[in-house]
Amino acid sequence: MAGDRRPAGARTSPTERRILAAAVHLFAEHGFDGTSVQQIVERAQITKGGLYHYFGSKQDLLQEIYQSLISRQLQDLERILAAGLDPPATVRAVIEALVISTAEHIDEAKVFARELNRLDPARLAAVRAERRRYHTAFRDLIERGQREGVFSxxxxxDTVTLxxxxxxxxxxxxYRADGPKPASRFAAEVADFVLTALRPR
Amino acid sequence: MAGDRRPAGARTSPTERRILAAAVHLFAEHGFDGTSVQQIVERAQITKGGLYHYFGSKQDLLQEIYQSLISRQLQDLERILAAGLDPPATVRAVIEALVISTAEHIDEAKVFARELNRLDPARLAAVRAERRRYHTAFRDLIERGQREGVFSxxxxxDTVTLxxxxxxxxxxxxYRADGPKPASRFAAEVADFVLTALRPR
Incomplete structure (x- = not known):
């Protein structure tokens, strides 16, 4: 089965966070296959026994990276939906939160984009289900706006979501953190573009 | 240096095409690192000597896959730009050509998306330069429309391009070739969305 089942955010001990940060950095730099447990252990300044006390395998680390990124984004989404804004304001808030949190965790996002297929089938299915929840919630939001006539x-x-x-x-x-444009500005531009396309005629 | 320098489309012998088709299929299925030259040779029904007569290495095959996909798309782009349509019709034609050719070569596109960082630095730089040419041409097209006032x-x-x-x-x-929606329909929806966002107020 899909290994560790603690919710994201449960990895709060300083040691766990140090191990995860080391793994994210190394996976983003050298790939999952190109990173050994030994390298993670050295970067995190911990013993192998210490790592295995918290994480059963390299796969566990990879899944935890995905799970915490997706869970964080799902929490943002739920918070925004619960605020009960109108569909345009909700879409803007969702796009901005998503772009900014992706920028803030760009190494995690890079590992996610490149290494997802390194997960074993059960873990992959679990991660994909979470991602699908996010996509479905966004698509439903657009659909509701179209039904209510506030979106064209x-x-x-589905296509807007893709x-x-x-x-x-x-x-x-x-995206580069030291690039010319802050993520918040890029996020606002994307939201403007999407909301303009969706504006009723 | 960046290995084979023949332009895309030069790989026109049936044997070369059979080798490339086998490599694309296997790289898309098992990844670049997960595919051996022996597997390619077996699938293409050729000898190792035969393969090495045409391609110096697995890296050569990977680069050829990228190069032919990008070159095909650049040729489409140049043909569309040369037609001298107005900016909205040009943007529509470019988006439709790009979406449809990506759908028609979805295994190549999958290899491209996942395995680009498996190329050595010189080959990677060559592929990236081609891709940048495409991006720049598209961005210039949007910019020209904005300058002329036909786009808002x-x-x-840059953001529209991203x-x-x-x-x-x-x-x-x-994307699945046997999915519910043909690529041409999806392409038209994306073009509608983008052109609506760009319509002058």
């Missing part, structure tokens, strides 16, 4: 039917809600998540998932390819 | 300045041309290419580059994650 310029494109089906456009938004395509852009976000590609951020690891080009 | 809803978002900078949105469009983000969506296209993510297609290998979700």
């Amino acid at each position: 039917r310029v494109a089906p809600a 456009i938004v998540f395509g852009m976000v998932n590609e951020m690891p390819r080009w | 300045r809803v978002a900078p041309a 949105i469009v290419f983000g969506m296209v580059n993510e297609m290998p994650r979700w």
Whole structure:
């Protein structure tokens, strides 16, 4: 089965966080296959026994990286949906939260984009189910706006969702924290673009 | 240096095409590192000597896959730009050509998305330069439309480009040739969405 089942955010001890930070850095730099447990242990300044006390395997680390990124983004989403704003304000808040949190965790996002297929089937299914929850919630939001007439039917809600998540998932390819444009500005531009396309005629 | 320098389309002998098709299939299925030259040789029904007569290494095959995909898309782009349509019709034609050719070569696109960082630095630089040419041409097209007032300045041309290419580059994650929606329909929806966002107020 899918290994560790503690919810994201449960990895709160300083040691666990140090191990995860080391793993994210090394996976982003050298790939999952190109990183050994020994390298993680050295970077995190811990013993192998210490690592295995917290994580059963390299696969556990990889899943924890995905799980914590997705869980954080799902929590943001639920918080925004619970605020009960109108659909345009909700879509703007969701896009901005997603772009900014991806920028803030760009190494995790890079590992996610490149190494997802290194997970074993059960773990992969668990991660994909979480991601699907996020996509479905976003698509439902667009669909509701289209039904209520606050969004145009310029494109089906599914297609709008693929456009938004395509852009976000590609951020690891080009986003640099020290680049010319802060993530918040880019996020606002994307939200403007999407909301303009969706504006009723 | 970057190995084979023949332009894409030069790989036209049936044997070369059979080798490339076998490599694309295996790389898409098992990854670059997970595929041996022996497996390619068996699938292409050729001898190792035969393969090495045409391709110097597995890296050569990987680069050829990228090069031919990008070159094909650059040729489409140049043909569309040469037609001298107005910016909206040009943007529509470019998006449709890009989405449809990505769908038609989805295994190549999948290898491209996952395995680009397996190329050695010189080959990687060559592939990236080609991709940048495509991005720059598209961005210039949006910018020209914005300057001429046929497109709104809803978002900078760079951001519009990242949105469009983000969506296209993510297609290998979700596009299925036997899915419910033909690529041409999806392409038209994306073009509608982008052109609606860019419509002057």
